Amino acid sequence: MNIYNRFQDHLQSELEAIKSSKLYKDERIIVSPQHAKIKISSGQEVLNFCANNYLGLSDNPELIEAAKAALDARGYGMSSVRFICGTQDLHKALETTIAHFFGMEDAILYASCFDANGGVFEPLLTTEDAVISDALNHASIIDGVRLCKAVRYRYANADIDDLERQLQLAQSQRFRLIVTDGVFSMDGNVAPLDEIYRLATKYDAMIMIDESHSAGVVGQTGRGITELYGLRGKIEIITGTLGKAFGGALGGFTTGKKEIIDLLRQRSRPYLFSNSLAPAIVAAGIKAFELLEQTNDRQDKLHKNTLYFTEKLQKAGFDIKPTQSAICAVMLYDAKLSQEMARMLLDEGIYVTGFYYPVVPKGQARIRVQLSAAHETTHLDQCIEAFVKVGKILYVIK
Numbered sequence: 511m512n513i514y515n516r517f518q519d520h521l522q523s524e525l526e527a528i529k530s531s532k533l534y535k536d537e538r539i540i541v542s543p544q545h546a547k548i549k550i551s552s553g554q555e556v557l558n559f560c561a562n563n564y565l566g567l568s569d570n571p572e573l574i575e576a577a578k579a580a581l582d583a584r585g586y587g588m589s590s591v592r593f594i595c596g597t598q599d600l601h602k603a604l605e606t607t608i609a610h611f612f613g614m615e616d617a618i619l620y621a622s623c624f625d626a627n628g629g630v631f632e633p634l635l636t637t638e639d640a641v642i643s644d645a646l647n648h649a650s651i652i653d654g655v656r657l658c659k660a661v662r663y664r665y666a667n668a669d670i671d672d673l674e675r676q677l678q679l680a681q682s683q684r685f686r687l688i689v690t691d692g693v694f695s696m697d698g699n700v701a702p703l704d705e706i707y708r709l710a711t712k713y714d715a716m717i718m719i720d721e722s723h724s725a726g727v728v729g730q731t732g733r734g735i736t737e738l739y740g741l742r743g744k745i746e747i748i749t750g751t752l753g754k755a756f757g758g759a760l761g762g763f764t765t766g767k768k769e770i771i772d773l774l775r776q777r778s779r780p781y782l783f784s785n786s787l788a789p790a791i792v793a794a795g796i797k798a799f800e801l802l803e804q805t806n807d808r809q810d811k812l813h814k815n816t817l818y819f820t821e822k823l824q825k826a827g828f829d830i831k832p833t834q835s836a837i838c839a840v841m842l843y844d845a846k847l848s849q850e851m852a853r854m855l856l857d858e859g860i861y862v863t864g865f866y867y868p869v870v871p872k873g874q875a876r877i878r879v880q881l882s883a884a885h886e887t888t889h890l891d892q893c894i895e896a897f898v899k900v901g902k903i904l905y906v907i908k
């Protein structure tokens with residue numbers, strides 16, 4: 511038996527274990543652009559309630575035009591990292607635009623927010639320092655923290671008392687950095703930044719927020735949770751993605767204090783050793799922020815849609831988590847029920863995803879609905895109707 515035959519046996523049994531624990535992920539194939547209504551490979555047209563297309567920009571004609579124009583004017587790819595020959599004026603313009611959007615001093619682009627988080631801790635913090643991280647932070651933050659040598663502290667999700675205990679434990683370290691997601695993607699809850707800020711001041715700590723699910727969404731003008739709490743420009747670091755509200759293609763960023771961004775440009779490994787974003791993506795990114803400077807209509811519509819949907823669903827008797835984002839968690843508690851319900855909703859033309867352990871805690875299975883400015887009221891009504899119909903069949907509601 512050669513080495514690969516043995517390894518293959520091993521992989522097959524790993525895969526079998528994933529399948530038998532019902533955690534094997536199958537991917538549904540979409541054959542249309544990302545939008546409120548999408549076509550899947552079975553030919554079925556469904557309403558999409560599980561994209562991060564919060565502002566409906568994924569198929570926006572002006573973004574597509576900007577990308578096409580950049581393809582013509584600046585070519586397809588950069589074939590270089592930023593510091594060798596991968597920086598165009600477009601990259602600098604997008605960085606300035608992002609910093610301005612969040613009220614920060616400077617910004618640095620990455621291929622993704624996963625990379626931004628992977629490259630933010632290690633260059634800034636050493637064994638002398640402390641990272642104090644929310645237990646439900648995104649996987650990329652967890653991995654990024656693992657790559658740095660700072661002492662790690664963890665506090666229970668959005669739990670201010672626990673954060674205070676951890677900050678007390680971290681008092682002997684040189685620098686302290688509190689790290690939190692802006693919006694937690696499974697519940698849709700917002701990090702309690704007012705309280706975090708108060709404790710950061712009291713215990714002499716800096717703050718980093720990952721605004722991936724909150725940028726473009728939270729706050730009256732979608733500037734994220736620093737807008738919601740009136741703390742724009744008051745924290746040290748924000749990371750985020752171009753892969754959600756801002757057109758949904760790809761790209762990530764870190765924005766913050768000037769010296770922080772400067773040092774990241776010198777030392778951040780995913781920036782130094784990974785290719786520059788393609789000009790078309792960058793140009794469309796600039797356009798996305800430009801559109802949001804011109805009008806607040808998309809954010810307003812998203813907020814209106816979220817309120818409309820959550821109120822109607824609650825009135826219908828569903829148990830939903832309080833949300834301050836565009837994520838609405840419909841609680842079912844039972845894993846099998848969440849899968850059955852999602853399947854039946856798809857038959858009704860509603861595409862949503864059911865989540866269960868280990869993605870959410872045991873006994874906390876749910877369907878996550880993501881609202882978008884791309885949804886019209888008729889779409890929302892169709893979704894609500896389907897939830898009520900299926901909910902009654904499955905005895906979730908009366």
Ligand SMILES: *Cc1c(COP(=O)(O)O)cnc(C)c1O
Pocket residue numbers: 621622623624625627648650691695720721722723750751752753760761762
């Ligand atoms: C989606 C997400 C990311 C990853 O962003 P990409 O640009 O897709 O890599 C990172 N952090 C949080 C909190 C996210 O929700």
